[in-house]
Amino acid sequence: xxxxxxxxxxxxxxxxxxxxxxxxxxxxxxxxxxxxxxxxxxxxxxxxxxxxxxxxxxxxxxxxxxxxxxxxxxxxxxxxxxxxxxxxxxxxxxxxxxxxxxxxxxxxxxxxxx
Amino acid sequence: xxxxxxxxxxxxxxxxxxxxxxxxxxxxxxxxxxxxxxxxxxxxxxxxxxxxxxxxxxxxxxxxxxxxxxxxxxxxxxxxxxxxxxxxxxxxxxxxxxxxxxxxxxxxxxxxxx
Numbered sequence: 503x504x505x506x507x508x509x510x511x512x513x514x515x516x517x518x519x520x521x522x523x524x525x526x527x528x529x530x531x532x533x534x535x536x537x538x539x540x541x542x543x544x545x546x547x548x549x550x551x552x553x554x555x556x557x558x559x560x561x562x563x564x565x566x567x568x569x570x571x572x573x574x575x576x577x578x579x580x581x582x583x584x585x586x587x588x589x590x591x592x593x594x595x596x597x598x599x600x601x602x603x604x605x606x607x608x609x610x611x612x613x614x615x616x
Numbered sequence: 617x618x619x620x621x622x623x624x625x626x627x628x629x630x631x632x633x634x635x636x637x638x639x640x641x642x643x644x645x646x647x648x649x650x651x652x653x654x655x656x657x658x659x660x661x662x663x664x665x666x667x668x669x670x671x672x673x674x675x676x677x678x679x680x681x682x683x684x685x686x687x688x689x690x691x692x693x694x695x696x697x698x699x700x701x702x703x704x705x706x707x708x709x710x711x712x713x714x715x716x717x718x719x720x721x722x723x724x725x726x727x728x729x730x
Contacts, residue, residue, distance in 0.1 A: 506659070508659075533716060535716075542723070543722070543723070544706055544720035544721065544722060544723055545660070545706075545720060547717055547718070550715075550716055550717075552716070557715075557716075558715065558716070558717070592659055592660070594659075594660075596716070599715070599716035600716060601648050601710040601711060601712055601715070601716060602648050602667045602710075603716075604650060604662050604665050605662075605718065606662070607652075607659035607660040607661070608659050609658055609659045610657075610658070610659050612657070
């Protein structure tokens with residue numbers, strides 16, 4: 503099973519709302535990632551978790567707050583977002599946070615901020 | 617620093633024709649190279665990866681890529697295009713200097729004409 507699942511599939515939220523994105527994998531991977539992808543652009547790395555600890559934060563604004571409750575789950579908490587944060591948010595996982603391990607991507611959450 | 621350049625943001629081929637998507641990389645250390653495909657409204661799916669074992673890498677769906685160090689290239693090919701190959705293709709590079717980061721190219725949109 504090489505599946506990464508993400509919920510919800512679509513999310514519309516106002517600028518004052520608080521919402522969360524959820525990602526899950528059952529491949530025993532110890533690295534998990536959040537990416538942001540704008541239309542017609544490649545994914546941009548936001549956060550990397552390795553063994554449930556945050557190892558990379560690519561200077562992401564604090565209105566995005568990641569959480570890794572256990573090795574299978576990754577959340578992204580959203581608060582006071584801006585319209586320019588509307589994008590496809592992709593979760594990925596890999597065996598370890600090492601360069602030679604390929605990343606497996608989920609289907610994404612399409613976020614619209616109104 | 618490492619980077620990837622995908623030549624041609626749009627490629628159009630006829631069904632049954634050869635598919636050639638170009639990728640050139642820049643890396644100061646031996647690179648790990650990946651090709652991903654993204655279908656509309658979906659996440660990224662790994663097609664193949666190069667990790668210094670064999671220069672000709674075979675992937676899923678009949679795709680293959682050849683690592684040419686002298687040309688710093690990792691072009692993706694498929695002998696005969698199928699309508700279902702229409703998608704966005706991303707070349708990506710990682711290396712020891714980048715930790716677990718993937719650096720993506722800007723992507724190539726492949727159109728397959730009947």
